[in-house]
Amino acid sequence: MVNRNTLQRRQELLKELIDGTYCRTDPLPKWVPPTESGRQDLASRIEAAAIVLEQRINENAKKPSDKRKDPDKITVSLTDPIAPLGRDKRKTYRPLYTVQFMVDPVSRLIVSYLCQASATDAGTLAPMIDKTQKMFGGQLKRVLADGSYCSILDLTDACDRNIDLLAPPSASGSAAKRKSRSGEIQIPREEFRFEASLNCYVCPQGHRLAYLWREKKMRMGDRYVYQSTYQCDAKFCEGCPLAERCLSGKGPRRIKRIEGEEMLEAQREKMASESCKTLYRLRGQTVELSFGDAKGNRRVDRFHGRGIERARCETGLLILAQNLLRLDKLQQRAISLGKQTA
Numbered sequence: 529m530v531n532r533n534t535l536q537r538r539q540e541l542l543k544e545l546i547d548g549t550y551c552r553t554d555p556l557p558k559w560v561p562p563t564e565s566g567r568q569d570l571a572s573r574i575e576a577a578a579i580v581l582e583q584r585i586n587e588n589a590k591k592p593s594d595k596r597k598d599p600d601k602i603t604v605s606l607t608d609p610i611a612p613l614g615r616d617k618r619k620t621y622r623p624l625y626t627v628q629f630m631v632d633p634v635s636r637l638i639v640s641y642l643c644q645a646s647a648t649d650a651g652t653l654a655p656m657i658d659k660t661q662k663m664f665g666g667q668l669k670r671v672l673a674d675g676s677y678c679s680i681l682d683l684t685d686a687c688d689r690n691i692d693l694l695a696p697p698s699a700s701g702s703a704a705k706r707k708s709r710s711g712e713i714q715i716p717r718e719e720f721r722f723e724a725s726l727n728c729y730v731c732p733q734g735h736r737l738a739y740l741w742r743e744k745k746m747r748m749g750d751r752y753v754y755q756s757t758y759q760c761d762a763k764f765c766e767g768c769p770l771a772e773r774c775l776s777g778k779g780p781r782r783i784k785r786i787e788g789e790e791m792l793e794a795q796r797e798k799m800a801s802e803s804c805k806t807l808y809r810l811r812g813q814t815v816e817l818s819f820g821d822a823k824g825n826r827r828v829d830r831f832h833g834r835g836i837e838r839a840r841c842e843t844g845l846l847i848l849a850q851n852l853l854r855l856d857k858l859q860q861r862a863i864s865l866g867k868q869t870a
């Protein structure tokens with residue numbers, strides 16, 4: 529993985545070698561391929577990587593100053609330029625691809641899959657559903673997924689496609705663990721009531737947190753959500769008996785709310801019902817076995833080739849193998865059942 533300076537240096541050196549204008553006497557660095565075709569190949573990969581790196585640097589420049597990285601620390605992979613960089617399950621910093629399976633809970637066959645250049649599962653639910661529906665030429669009625677597929681955008685996508693999504697919305701982890709002035713965990717926002725008709729929150733002491741402003745927050749791809757900020761009046765917070773546990777900084781208490789959060793609240797209520805709990809248990813007993821099989825038995829925790837095409841091929845082969853083994857098991861079971869009933 530290289531930054532802009534290294535990339536430019538390599539690009540210049542390669543160009544000189546390819547053009548035949550290289551006249552330095554020092555030995556060539558080890559990253560330079562020995563053959564002409566290898567150098568041409570590397571030059572085209574560097575060209576692709578330079579475009580991706582420029583995009584990353586431009587996106588970084590648009591971020592607020594407290595979230596902006598030093599442009600010299602933004603890097604790109606020369607073998608997998610389109611793959612975002614991050615830590616894998618072994619905590620190794622590297623290019624990442626994510627893989628999704630759609631598994632039929634009855635036969636436990638993997639009916640479709642996705643392998644794409646992203647570091648997280650965010651934004652992959654809708655493409656997975658669309659691909660499955662296209663392959664089968666039909667409409668999925670219900671999809672069971674884990675909490676990482678239950679954002680407001682995922683719920684909107686499922687609703688737009690008329691699909692019953694059974695997935696538990698994940699708790700707001702960092703906010704739930706935020707420390708207050710006293711050093712204890714801050715009173716969580718769940719203890720504040722949202723008044724939709726007045727567009728405000730009401731705190732445990734009964735005071736209003738008034739609407740302040742609304743910001744656009746970018747999500748996966750070019751999708752976005754709106755986040756509103758609410759704030760209590762400083763005069764209430766200053767003399768409040770709960771201030772030490774409620775406030776984290778100097779100012780009055782603020783709460784942020786993503787537009788459409790009522791969908792998450794409704795989903796939490798839905799998932800707490802007995803019927804949904806029973807259905808969702810099915811996922812752990814069936815679908816998770818396919819993931820466990822891939823990771824545990826076939827040791828799929830990293831790809832063995834470079835580039836998205838090889839990653840997709842490897843995923844496809846893995847699924848083919850898993851499905852063949854599963855079909856064999858189903859066939860064996862059918863034969864033994866046939867013998868028992870004969």
Ligand code: SF4
Nearest residue numbers: 731760765768774781
């Ligand atoms: S500190 Fe402010 S927001 Fe928190 S409970 Fe007291 S008055 Fe309400």
